[in-house]
Amino acid sequence: xxxxxxxxxxxxxxxxxxxxxxxxxxxxxxxxxxxxxxxxxxxxxxxxxxxxxxxxxxxxxxxxxxxxxxxxxxxxxxxxxxxxxxxxxxxxxxxxxxxxxxxxxxxxxxxxxxxxxxxxxxxxxxxxxxxxxxxxxxxxxxxxxxxxxxxxxxxxxxxxxxxxxxxxxxxxxxxxxxxxxxxxxxxxxxxxxxxxxxxxxxxxxxxxxxxxxxxxxxxxxxxxxxxxxxxxxxxxxxxxxxxxxxxxxxxxxxxxxxxxxxxxxxxxxxxxxxxxxxxxxxxxxxxxxxxxxxxxxxxxxxxxxxxxxxxxxxxxxxxxxxxxxxxxxxxxxxxxxxxxxxxxxxxxxxxxxxxxxxxxxxxxxxxxxxxxxxxxxxxxxxxxxxxxxxxxxxxxxxxxxxxxxxxxxxxxxxxxxxxxxx
Numbered sequence: 008x009x010x011x012x013x014x015x016x017x018x019x020x021x022x023x024x025x026x027x028x029x030x031x032x033x034x035x036x037x038x039x040x041x042x043x044x045x046x047x048x049x050x051x052x053x054x055x056x057x058x059x060x061x062x063x064x065x066x067x068x069x070x071x072x073x074x075x076x077x078x079x080x081x082x083x084x085x086x087x088x089x090x091x092x093x094x095x096x097x098x099x100x101x102x103x104x105x106x107x108x109x110x111x112x113x114x115x116x117x118x119x120x121x122x123x124x125x126x127x128x129x130x131x132x133x134x135x136x137x138x139x140x141x142x143x144x145x146x147x148x149x150x151x152x153x154x155x156x157x158x159x160x161x162x163x164x165x166x167x168x169x170x171x172x173x174x175x176x177x178x179x180x181x182x183x184x185x186x187x188x189x190x191x192x193x194x195x196x197x198x199x200x201x202x203x204x205x206x207x208x209x210x211x212x213x214x215x216x217x218x219x220x221x222x223x224x225x226x227x228x229x230x231x232x233x234x235x236x237x238x239x240x241x242x243x244x245x246x247x248x249x250x251x252x253x254x255x256x257x258x259x260x261x262x263x264x265x266x267x268x269x270x271x272x273x274x275x276x277x278x279x280x281x282x283x284x285x286x287x288x289x290x291x292x293x294x295x296x297x298x299x300x301x302x303x304x305x306x307x308x309x310x311x312x313x314x315x316x317x318x319x320x321x322x323x324x325x326x327x328x329x330x331x332x333x334x335x336x337x338x339x340x341x342x343x344x345x346x347x348x349x350x351x352x353x354x355x356x357x358x359x360x361x362x363x364x365x366x367x368x369x370x371x372x373x374x375x376x377x378x379x380x381x382x383x384x385x386x387x388x389x390x391x392x393x394x395x396x397x398x399x400x401x402x403x404x405x406x407x408x409x410x411x412x413x414x415x416x417x418x419x420x421x422x423x424x425x426x427x428x429x
């Protein structure tokens with residue numbers, strides 16, 4: 008394009024020199040035509056990228072690995088001149104998101120629309136945009152870029168696999184008292200009735216009491232006696248083991264059977280997300296703790312919102328903590344009540360934390376370690392078998408996960424189905 012303009016500049020100089028030497032009006036007319044052509048091409052190129060509107064519509068701001076993100080783009084020509092072509096370059100950092108597009112000729116006041124579907128292959132928080140729009144004149148002399156700086160963010164949750172039956176968490180001992188604490192959601196324990204207030208759901212109305220008292224009365228509920236479940240995810244630097252291709256391709260495309268990147272971090276995050284979905288579906292009060300490297304804690308609660316809170320943490324979690332698993336347990340075990348079920352997820356090769364597990368077991372806290380075998384990811388030291396033997400001596404149930412294991416099978420108890428559990 009620059010060479011083409013230089014050729015026109017050279018012709019303009021030649022015509023001016025020829026007109027000055029020969030004093031013929033023909034060469035001056037050619038010079039005027041070239042100047043008019045250059046000025047017209049410049050203005051055409053400038054108007055092509057300025058008198059237009061570009062809209063970007065993202066269907067959802069949340070996605071999940073293995074699912075599709077859908078976006079729609081629309082271009083409107085607001086100029087009285089046609090636009091011969093527009094090149095839309097998208098600078099989003101979402102992997103495999105190819106939203107760039109070449110828009111064909113647009114007549115005045117005409118619209119053009121296209122859709123983009125992207126398979127999400129890596130968890131994290133990403134930026135959609137900015138966008139650069141380029142266009143030019145019919146002669147290819149000028150090309151103007153216009154940067155649209157508007158950006159938006161999207162979060163991609165880690166994948167989850169179905170868990171059919173994890174080791175059953177125990178609550179308080181049978182015959183114990185229910186937790187005398189009001190719940191804002193419906194439980195199996197009705198504590199009494201109270202007067203109806205605006206905003207109460209109609210399905211909570213106790214019709215017999217309403218008929219007897221001749222006024223609207225609603226049921227109140229208490230928390231059930233089952234104790235909380237806590238998930239602690241170890242994301243320490245010393246426990247991270249991954250093969251070089253884990254960061255090279257960045258692909259975690261889900262298809263049966265699941266195929267995760269060869270990284271203990273990705274396996275740990277996926278296991279934590281899957282168990283979170285399992286306990287939330289079972290209606291258990293679930294808490295979550297990890298260090299990434301700062302402390303991230305979600306207090307025990309029920310319902311889909313709890314799943315969303317934990318998935319948002321897991322989406323951006325990285326193995327950046329300097330705390331070992333033993334230090335993490337020492338910091339977090341103090342607030343665990345008797346009867347609590349603690350699920351530990353780690354790929355550590357150290358064994359100094361097993362004494363802390365034994366202490367928790369003696370306090371009446373059930374510990375279920377989920378050990379990711381680092382030897383299967385290329386670690387040069389011992390496998391997780393020696394740890395499982397030590398942990399079993401404390402009375403804890405141990406799950407061992409290896410690279411390329413079917414996580415549904417490895418985390419589930421099913422009739423006629425033997426999971427890889429030690």
